[in-house]
Amino acid sequence: MAKSLVVGRTNAGKTCFTINFADYLGLKELKFTLKQPAGFLSRRTFQLHTAKEELVASTNHTTKEIQQVQLQLPVGKGHKELQLMDTCGLVEGIHPEQKIRKAMAQTLSKLQQADIVLHIIDLAKLSNEKIQKISELDFEIYNYCKAEKCYVILANKIDLKVAQKNLSFLQKKLSQAEIIPISALYQQGFKEVKKFLLKNL
Numbered sequence: 605m606a607k608s609l610v611v612g613r614t615n616a617g618k619t620c621f622t623i624n625f626a627d628y629l630g631l632k633e634l635k636f637t638l639k640q641p642a643g644f645l646s647r648r649t650f651q652l653h654t655a656k657e658e659l660v661a662s663t664n665h666t667t668k669e670i671q672q673v674q675l676q677l678p679v680g681k682g683h684k685e686l687q688l689m690d691t692c693g694l695v696e697g698i699h700p701e702q703k704i705r706k707a708m709a710q711t712l713s714k715l716q717q718a719d720i721v722l723h724i725i726d727l728a729k730l731s732n733e734k735i736q737k738i739s740e741l742d743f744e745i746y747n748y749c750k751a752e753k754c755y756v757i758l759a760n761k762i763d764l765k766v767a768q769k770n771l772s773f774l775q776k777k778l779s780q781a782e783i784i785p786i787s788a789l790y791q792q793g794f795k796e797v798k799k800f801l802l803k804n805l
Contacts, residue, residue: 605674606805607687609718611711613741614693616724617760619667620660621788622690627652628794629675639670641706667692668707670714677802684805689714696741715745720754720804722797723781724788728761730770738777746778754804756782758797763787 610618626634634650650658659667671690676683691714692707699705715721723745730736749755757778759771762785775783784800786793 605685605687606719608720608722609689609714610722611691611715612724614695616726617788618724619690621724622688623655624788624791625794626673628791634673637672641710677798679802694741721749722756722758724758724760726761727759727767727770728764736773746781750780756784756800759783759785760788762792763790
């Protein structure tokens with residue numbers, strides 16, 4: 605079964621995307637396999653609305669482990685299966701908390717193992733006081749994955765006013781990658797994401 609990793613900076617919308625993409629595909633509940641940085645496995649089952657309330661937050665590093673869910677993507681009269689892995693958000697530098705450092709190391713390890721990488725970039729954070737800039741971390745993910753992986757950038761928060769201008773900037777700067785504009789919150793662009801995944805499974 606193919607493994608697809610959702611990766612990006614902290615608060616880019618990774619968990620929101622994972623939950624709402626499962627919702628888009630028709631899941632009524634989420635059965636997450638949680639992989640702790642120390643190697644322990646546990647399982648939790650959520651109703652979708654409960655998952656959104658408990659797992660999605662504006663604070664940094666709400667997700668501190670790999671949250672893996674098995675999805676079925678319909679194709680013709682059948683379906684293809686995919687393991688979608690939500691990850692701890694990455695930051696530049698060395699995080700002061702050991703638990704977060706271990707969680708980020710786990711994310712980087714899974715990045716090497718993944719068959720498909722979904723790199724979420726928050727369009728709203730590409731501009732500040734009229735200065736447009738892509739973080740070094742996003743550049744590093746892009747430079748590694750475009751050569752080594754089946755890779756797509758999910759440009760999140762396309763529903764915001766600033767998004768269109770920043771999307772053009774992103775497309776120009778990271779021109780060697782496929783970029784799909786999405787709203788993880790409102791499920792915009794999910795049809796294109798599903799099409800990309802089916803093409804590469």
